[in-house]
Amino acid sequence: MQKQIYLDNAATTAVLPEVLDAMLPYFTEQFGNPSSLYSIGSTAKDAITDARERLAAHINANATEIYFTGSGSEADNWALKATMEAYSDKGRHLVTSAIEHHAILHTAEWLEKNGYEVTYLPVDADGLVSPDDLRAAIRPDTTLVSVMMANNEIGTIQPIFELAAIAHEHGALFHTDAVQVLGHIAIDVALMGIDMLSAAAHKLHGPKGVGFLYIRKGIKTRSFIHGGGQENKRRAGTENVAGIIGMAAALDIAMANLDARAAADLALRDDLIARVLAEVPYSRLNGHRSLRLPNNANFSFEFVEGESLLLALDQLGIIASTGSACASGSLDPSHVLLAIGLPHEIAHGSLRLTVGDETTTDDIDYTIESIKQVLERLRSMSPLYEDFLQGKKPISAVK
Numbered sequence: 001m002q003k004q005i006y007l008d009n010a011a012t013t014a015v016l017p018e019v020l021d022a023m024l025p026y027f028t029e030q031f032g033n034p035s036s037l038y039s040i041g042s043t044a045k046d047a048i049t050d051a052r053e054r055l056a057a058h059i060n061a062n063a064t065e066i067y068f069t070g071s072g073s074e075a076d077n078w079a080l081k082a083t084m085e086a087y088s089d090k091g092r093h094l095v096t097s098a099i100e101h102h103a104i105l106h107t108a109e110w111l112e113k114n115g116y117e118v119t120y121l122p123v124d125a126d127g128l129v130s131p132d133d134l135r136a137a138i139r140p141d142t143t144l145v146s147v148m149m150a151n152n153e154i155g156t157i158q159p160i161f162e163l164a165a166i167a168h169e170h171g172a173l174f175h176t177d178a179v180q181v182l183g184h185i186a187i188d189v190a191l192m193g194i195d196m197l198s199a200a201a202h203k204l205h206g207p208k209g210v211g212f213l214y215i216r217k218g219i220k221t222r223s224f225i226h227g228g229g230q231e232n233k234r235r236a237g238t239e240n241v242a243g244i245i246g247m248a249a250a251l252d253i254a255m256a257n258l259d260a261r262a263a264a265d266l267a268l269r270d271d272l273i274a275r276v277l278a279e280v281p282y283s284r285l286n287g288h289r290s291l292r293l294p295n296n297a298n299f300s301f302e303f304v305e306g307e308s309l310l311l312a313l314d315q316l317g318i319i320a321s322t323g324s325a326c327a328s329g330s331l332d333p334s335h336v337l338l339a340i341g342l343p344h345e346i347a348h349g350s351l352r353l354t355v356g357d358e359t360t361t362d363d364i365d366y367t368i369e370s371i372k373q374v375l376e377r378l379r380s381m382s383p384l385y386e387d388f389l390q391g392k393k394p395i396s397a398v399k
């Protein structure tokens with residue numbers, strides 16, 4: 001079998017064997033409904049209670065502040081929609097950033113169509129939101145500020161302490177999408193001044209289809225799903241028991257080895273970044289050089305299409321991601337890459353590589369050699385590159 005090097009850990013991760021083992025009994029012997037009074041029901045209920053306490057402790061929250069959801073996207077939807085509605089007496093203005101995940105951006109657009117106003121903060125060339133821009137954007141009727149803790153495409157980590165403090169100075173609440181951060185960098189919601197936080201299990205070796213929203217005690221929110229009394233009557237539906245158990249198990253494991261894993265990821269990432277920039281002509285790094293997720297590298301390569309690059313690498317067994325999504329046949333460059341100021345043609349030639357626990361230095365060597373080989377081939381077929389070599393077209397000065 002051809003070797004496979006998975007460098008798309010920001011998209012999703014494999015469930016760890018220990019996590020699967022923790023989950024399995026809740027599909028079979030312990031299948032009871034946590035709302036039932038008989039013993040297999042209460043076993044499931046106790047397991048959920050225990051999972052909620054452990055998850056809460058890992059972010060320095062209280063168990064009563066953790067609300068399980070069906071995904072990170074659901075947590076984002078809930079945080080924005082229900083909070084904006086619950087505080088609509090105070091105002092109807094939301095502040096967010098231009099580089100949020102679509103779970104935030106498309107929810108914000110929905111809010112705009114439903115009588116709310118949204119300000120999208122720009123970012124600088126490294127993908128950072130400026131605290132001064134937030135200060136200038138907040139108004140007396142701003143009820144919520146939502147800025148992601150770290151970006152899923154370019155890895156840039158935002159100045160969350162400062163942004164949360166500014167929101168609070170002006171009487172607004174602060175939500176953060178921490179889906180890329182949980183289990184990778186330590187989070188302390190109390191210390192950081194976070195009122196609401198979204199998380200998902202599948203980005204940290206937990207199962208897909210489960211996440212949570214942290215809602216600080218005292219914050220008004222509305223039920224997101226109406227029905228039974230689950231999640232303190234705010235999110236009805238029989239709990240995803242095995243998923244919740246798996247999420248807690250995954251976070252326990254991630255937190256037990258946090259520093260060692262982050263250091264290992266960071267060493268691989270830095271090696272990758274240094275060598276690509278040194279060895280691949282007309283390449284650039286997207287995102288902040290140091291304020292970035294330990295596992296994230298994102299490059300743009302001139303004179304190539306991200307899709308062609310991705311497919312060629314796939315043939316060599318390397319699984320990565322590109323900044324442009326081929327939606328219904330038309331290529332849309334990533335909103336994140338456009339927001340950091342990349343011209344369309346450069347945004348199109350981008351590649352995200354996210355390392356994981358199983359990535360080795362040999363994988364990195366092989367990946368760099370493959371990128372060089374593929375780029376050479378693709379560029380040799382590019383009329384733009386041909387023109388450039390003949391001096392007919394100037395380089396877009398990406399560096």
Ligand SMILES: *Cc1c(COP(=O)(O)O)cnc(C)c1O
Binds near residue numbers: 011
């Ligand atoms: C993956 C991701 C989400 C969505 O989480 P799902 O559980 O896949 O819905 C939201 N925000 C960020 C930053 C993500 O990386």
